[in-house]
Amino acid sequence: MADVQENKLTQAQIEELAIHLENAELEAYEVTKITDDFPEMTYKDAFDIQWEIRRRKEARGNKIVGMKMGLTSWAKMAQMGVEHPCYGFLADYFSVPDGGEIKHDELIHPKIEAELAFVTKAPLKGPGIHIGDVLRATDFVMPAVEVIDSRYKDFKFDLKSVIADNSSSSRFITGGRMAPPADLDLKTLGVVMEINGEVVQTGAGAAVLGHPASSVAMLANMLGERGEEIPAGTFIMIGAITAAVQVNKGDSFSVRYQDLGTISGKFV
């Protein structure tokens, strides 16, 4: 991310693109990827658009309840032709209770991913954060399912476009049981995703950058590039352990985690 430090878009263009992408999210319609119209835009521009969307939500009274990492599996990065993961924020209304219902009509073409979430008890500020720092700063780990919903047509995007689109964040469910990281073997921790009672995906923690905690370290280091930190008490989803699976209205899902219980929900 060599051009992370400079802008090619004007502040007015950044605000305009933030409105454009946030409207697509709020009203659930597809748009073409923004790099088609702004091929010169930089990673700094992309993150500035995301942070502008975040600012708009907070100004409207929404609370930011956590962070997420995206494109954290080597397979997914290769599939999307990108070389780096990305992050996004979680707003209060993204949260769906365990066992709850997700309204399919509020989304465009949702997919679900089995993830883990880390909750911190100490701040993490990059650069230079490593797995050891993350484990020391982690209060507990709990299971999470993310509903991703790219605002881009057919889920097709490049890294800059997806960063501007808040890394496809839309909904998440957390629950199951929590455990301190010292009690878990995070690399081999297994997950089993079932949709309508059928096993559709299995995986283990190492699918995320080799070790789930390395995803949190990367978030701290990426935020550090903007002078931001991860405060104590932050809920962080680490990115998909399994492939993302498309879901339809009426589908119910349940994800079982080794040593961490089960999360379930339904699309209505």
Added chain:
Amino acid sequence: MNTEQIKLLGDELYQALCQRQQVKPLTSRFEDITIEDSYHISLQLLQRRLDAGERIIGKKIGLTSKAVQNMLKVDQPDFGYLTDKMAFSQGQEMPISQQLIQPKAEGEIAFILKKDLLGPGITAADVLAATDCVIPCFEVVDSRIDNWQIKIQDTVADNASCGLFVLGDKAVDPRKVDLSTCGMVVEKNGSVISTGAGAAALGSPVNCVVWLANKLGEFGIPLKAGEVILSGSLVPLEPVQAGDYMSVSIGGIGSASVRFV
């Protein structure tokens, strides 16, 4: 298929095994070959190995993933026999370039039984009660059939495409592991290449052993105390060659590694 044909095909596959040669798919030569014919062919192949001094030490279950079953258009697993000559220990070099033709590695959970199991009517609870321990395992499958162009009848006749296997050096009581959610991480030459969990094999590796006990029960054959049962791959098959190094780690169980030469 008559007895003579079955014997000839079993002998042909044994020759292919010994000389590391590939043969044309049986299904391309005998259109009406049944799965039952194939199991009889595999028994002739096994008999040749026993005649040469090998000893049966267990069984393997194959075709346990939905993806593989869909690819071969079948709705059931298959099984083959394990002999002492196929078994390798943790840390030992596995001579695939001398013994195998087109090897692929898969990560599995091996069951070691402490009681006999005779189907029909065997349940998951019976399997758990009869299991002494579970052990991480690499199975290196191989096919004597041209370029892995197999249908189910081909692989069944070819001893379920069995090659060689290595068991890890940690054995765990099955009561201590959730065999359905336990995660698997496979690394090749230092990189994570795949992950999975127990449920990838018929919902649970236990279900695979249940299937085998009941399938063999149809022929009056028990799974025996002390036998090693390889329960089926939890991850996609990975082609391997001499010089590769692989390891598999299973949550709550342990790991196994193998160096291919």
